[in-house]
Amino acid sequence: MDWVPILALTPIFAGLAVALIRTVKKGRRRWMMTSIPLVVAILALLWAAYRRAWAELGVAAVAAAAIGLGWWFAYGRRLPPPTDDNIRVWTKEDPF
Numbered sequence: 001m002d003w004v005p006i007l008a009l010t011p012i013f014a015g016l017a018v019a020l021i022r023t024v025k026k027g028r029r030r031w032m033m034t035s036i037p038l039v040v041a042i043l044a045l046l047w048a049a050y051r052r053a054w055a056e057l058g059v060a061a062v063a064a065a066a067i068g069l070g071w072w073f074a075y076g077r078r079l080p081p082p083t084d085d086n087i088r089v090w091t092k093e094d095p096f
Helices: 003-021 027-051 054-074
Strands: none
Touching: 003 027, 003 054, 027 054
């Protein structure tokens, strides 16, 4: 078993899971829930089929699920639900 792909795929899958959890529930969530995970899943499956690295893909997915669940139980469930109210548009007069 090669650990380099596991170490590369795990943060990608974990970051995707946390991003899906913390996305606003309106239109962006619909887009995030369908397009991005579908593309990542297809690319990961094609990569695993080409390299015959199904074990590495499985270990990375399980590790990412553990990281996502750990983040959720430790920190994520105490956060308020995401809203669009805190989005700010930067202008030349008010850059930050």
